[in-house]
Amino acid sequence: MTFQEQIKQGIPSVLPEPKPYPSDANRAPKRKDILSADEKQLAIRNALRYFPKEWHKELAAEFAAELKQFGRIYMYRFKPNYELKALSISDYPAKCEQAAAIMLMIDNNLDPAVAQHPEELITYGGNGAVFQNWAQYLLTMKYLSEMEEDQTLHMYSGHPMGLFPSSVEAPRVVVTNGMMIPNYSKPDDWEKFNALGVTQYGQMTAGSFMYIGPQGIVHGTTITVMNAFRKVLEKGESPKGKIFLTAGLGGMSGAQPKAGNIANCITVCAEVNPKAAIKRHQQGWVDELIDNMPELVERVRTAQKNEEVVSIAFIGNVVDVWESFLAEDIFIHLGSDQTSLHNPWSGGYYPVDISYEESNRLIREEPEVFKEKVQATLKRHADAVNKHTAKGTYFFDYGNAFLLEASRAGGDVMAENGIDFKYPSYVQDILGPMCFDYGFGPFRWVCTSGKPEDLDKTDAIAADVLNKIMADSPEEIQQQMQDNITWIKDAKQNKLVVGSQARILYADAQGRAEIAKAFNDAINRGEIGPVVLGRDHHDVSGTDSPFRETSNIYDGSRFTADMAIHNVIGDGFRGATWVSIHNGGGVGWGEVINGGFGMLLDGSEAAERRLKSMLLFDVNNGIARRSWARNEEANFAIKREMARTPKLKVTLSNNVDDDVLSNLDF
Ligand SMILES: NC(=O)c1ccc[n+]([C@@H]2O[C@H](COP(=O)([O-])OP(=O)(O)OC[C@H]3O[C@@H](n4cnc5c(N)ncnc54)[C@H](O)[C@@H]3O)[C@@H](O)[C@H]2O)c1
16 A cells, blocks of 8 residues: 555554564653553543544453553554655645645654654654644544545544635644643643543644654753743853753753853763664764763863863763763853753653663652652752862753652752742843743744755745844843744754754744745745744743743633633634644643644745734733833833834833832731
């Protein structure tokens, strides 16, 4: 059968043979054995809904075995035989181009070069799922191949509920992931309802098909590291020879060494999983691999002495590095952490002093012991960080719930008021005030032809547009504009592409819309093929997350999730090709609501109308909210936007003076 025939077929008419598990795959950790016997039966009953009755007996036994062995039913034997990767848009069998674009993006999220646990349909973050099982993938692709341009596919946590009649202007796909009744949003609820096969953790761009490999995060990480150094160094002092110590070489965290190189420092990045470290080294994302402490110490001293720009992966536990650098008196300028602490009990964070394999055994067989070890390690981790910061290290939380989990573990990370943490999050100190409040965020695009030449042309178009905008931009945003121009000019030589021909670029509302329009014009002139626009959910407006994206909102509203919901609804009726809304991105299930969109530009007038309407709202919804929360930079940005856009009228805050509030009788 050809690739196209396999897609159109969906679930095969003949039961496929069971498949051997690929020996080189990075398998997802075994999930918690959380279901009662009755619930296990229900999980199998649920899974069998996808298949004809004649197969039920054979599959029931197989799914029971998967549930027992892995804690989930992935339906491995239904994984298609073709290679999963983003092909050219014209290779997909589809009745409408928008559907073909979505297929391309789905396949990219499952490409083994891009995805963390591709066999388990996990793109990043340990649990960021595109689908819960392979039957959902097969059915979704079939629906997309049949879809006409006045139909919408509604997807419930990976499950394609069906194609519904809609209109040409409506989104082609609406995705929800992990939407729960609020009281059922504890970590164990995810374990239970995911094991039952009725919900999934979509993370952010995993469940919305918008993940583009670690490049997506390199840019934001570069901006963060560069600006963090600007905070700690004297003006004109270079980051060369200065250490940035962090952990994690996974899906997103793998971007850190590359960003460190672009920011010109020495990056030491610890990673306990040798497979993850080796993968990033082979991909050229980290320069050197070291697996023992004496060698690491010696190498770092040499790099400091020679003021090198180098990134080093240490295969081992990050706590050992923090402690050893203290004992060896190695000064760390910047410190952070990107282990997956949003998912601490099932493999997101590995305890010190026991092997990686032993940890994985404990997760499976003695979860309570594992939890104790994680919490003891977190306390040690926090202690070592505190000792370094006492000597002058600038430490920031990287939005992975490190401070949250360290505090829950009893680590000494709370500020004196007992409410805030001792250390800022990178959003509070850096990305929030310097980028999001002005509307700068991780805009991205994918050239659906799959041609590197198209990507080169879009890079050049974007640089040209930014240069023109910069000429008239106010002082307040000149630094961001310049950083982004430098980024886009160097993007090709930094070899950032893994998977689809994609590019990330921080831009504000004006930049995004003007770049998108210039792309649409180039498509119309036949210079490039169609382009998918999107963004990380980790952006100005897409995400309500009190410990990350909205951590610099101080009017009390950071624990509300209205902004993300308005964003997804507003984008939906302004022309997005697909929209998605999720519970549980980077910082954990129940801790965040986040959403995103995808939009296909095909060079048409309709695409121009949609991009203008949707991108304006997509960014300014968040700026309006940030401005209402009294964030000065956002107030500046929304006033500027209202001056540019007469139909935009936003409620502005009248800020009270402190002395009015100081002697009130409550
Ligand atoms: N990059 C960013 O800009 C960014 C932004 C916000 C949040 N985050 C957060 O960062 C976290 C990491 O994301 P990811 O996609 O890379 O996850 P991931 O699970 O793919 O990678 C985390 C890595 O950390 C390693 N690890 C765990 N414990 C360790 C320890 N004690 N010492 C050394 N290594 C250890 C794991 O083996 C794993 O490879 C997530 O919580 C994510 O939400 C990243």
